[in-house]
Amino acid sequence: MCRHLAYVGPEESLGRLLVEPPHSLYRQSWAPRRQRHGTVNADGFGVGWYVPDDPVPARYRRAGPVWADLSFADLARVVRSGAVLAAVRDATLAGADAEAAAAPFAAGEWLFSHNGAVAGWPDAAAPLVAALPPVDLLSLQARTDSAFVWALVLHRLRSGDEPARALGTVVRSLAGAAPASRLNLLLTDGVTIAATAWGDSLWYRAEPGSGTVVASEPYDDDPLWQEVPDRTVLTANRAGVLLAPLEDPALAPTPSSVRAGGPPSPKEPRT
Numbered sequence: 508m509c510r511h512l513a514y515v516g517p518e519e520s521l522g523r524l525l526v527e528p529p530h531s532l533y534r535q536s537w538a539p540r541r542q543r544h545g546t547v548n549a550d551g552f553g554v555g556w557y558v559p560d561d562p563v564p565a566r567y568r569r570a571g572p573v574w575a576d577l578s579f580a581d582l583a584r585v586v587r588s589g590a591v592l593a594a595v596r597d598a599t600l601a602g603a604d605a606e607a608a609a610a611p612f613a614a615g616e617w618l619f620s621h622n623g624a625v626a627g628w629p630d631a632a633a634p635l636v637a638a639l640p641p642v643d644l645l646s647l648q649a650r651t652d653s654a655f656v657w658a659l660v661l662h663r664l665r666s667g668d669e670p671a672r673a674l675g676t677v678v679r680s681l682a683g684a685a686p687a688s689r690l691n692l693l694l695t696d697g698v699t700i701a702a703t704a705w706g707d708s709l710w711y712r713a714e715p716g717s718g719t720v721v722a723s724e725p726y727d728d729d730p731l732w733q734e735v736p737d738r739t740v741l742t743a744n745r746a747g748v749l750l751a752p753l754e755d756p757a758l759a760p761t762p763s764s765v766r767a768g769g770p771p772s773p774k775e776p777r778t
Contacts, residue, residue: 510535511594511610511620511693512726513700516718516745521554522583525593528726535724536573536595551596551609552579555618556588557697562616564590564697570605589718590697592618608649612657616696619660622723623689623707625652631685635659638680656681660694670694670701671740675753678703678740693721700743702735703753709735711748719743 512532514524526533536552553568569576573595594610610620625632632655636644639662648654656677663673678690682705689706702709702721712732713719721743725732735741735750742749 509594509596509610509620509622510723511592511622511691512720512722513592513618513620513693513695513702514718514720515590515695515698515700515743516720517716518587518589519591519718520583521556521586521588521591521593524591524720525554526580526583529728530724531726532593532595532722533573535726551606552576552594553596553606553609553611554579554591554593555611555613556586556592557590558588562697564592564613564616564618566611566613566618568606568609568611570609590695592620592693592695594620594622594693608651608654610653612648612654614661617661617664618695618697619657620693621653621656622691622693623705625656625681625690626685626687628652628685629655631688632681634684635680638662656690656692660692670696670699671742671751674701674703675740678705678753691723698744700741702741702743704735704737704739704741705753706737709739709741711735711741711743713743713748718745719748 510532525531551570552573553566555564555566557564567579567582573579592611596609611618639658643658643662647658659677660673663676674692674694681688681690690703691705691707691709692703694701700721708724710725710732711721712729714731721741738753740751740753
């Protein structure tokens with residue numbers, strides 16, 4: 508059920524990150540290696556990227572399969588960025604939302620993606636509607652479970668939550684309302700990546716000087732890839748990766764949860 512990837516690090520072409528690796532996100536649209544639900548991610552795709560001196564990312568999204576879009580192939584060849592979030596989509600249910608349902612969803616400096624499904628959608632999510640102001644419900648970007656999850660996350664961010672806390676709060680609320688849900692969430696502001704592993708695979712690759720990638724599955728067989736345990740929230744930037752159990756209400760990582768060169772700094776400049 509979908510595949511996604513986020514990257515922060517030295518400037519790279521979209522093609523180098525998303526197309527060229529042997530098991531790239533592009534290839535995962537028809538041949539994922541570790542996807543547990545669904546087989547083909549052909550119901551839409553999208554990529555968002557950041558450029559220096561502008562906190563608001565650009566996006567390119569389409570309703571069809573990524574392999575059929577020659578314009579994306581041309582973009583991927585020449586567009587370069589030090590911060591990217593991209594996804595290929597396997598729809599939970601049939602719908603008419605077209606590219607509006609394709610991640611990444613966006614608001615201001617944020618990009619967001621959901622890999623998974625809210626079980627029993629939409630009925631199971633009804634108890635959580637009260638958590639959103641009416642204007643947020645009227646502003647949903649699509650009539651899908653992922654768009655609703657994004658509205659919940661964005662509301663927490665606007666209420667002052669840090670990214671990991673926002674994701675953790677939303678995941679626990681959704682899991683309580685719809686226990687069989689799969690809630691792998693991916694969020695970035697172009698400097699920091701936050702993600703959750705809840706019901707599907709999540710991996711990261713961090714190497715000093717080479718950036719950090721967080722993805723549904725590895726795009727190559729480099730031994731630096733590490734799998735994130737289920738029921739975990741991850742925070743990453745160029746300095747390193749932190750893992751913390753989602754059962755922890757404070758989402759406060761312990762020293763044993765530090766990976767790849769130490770904890771991320773609170774905020775780093777985008778280059």
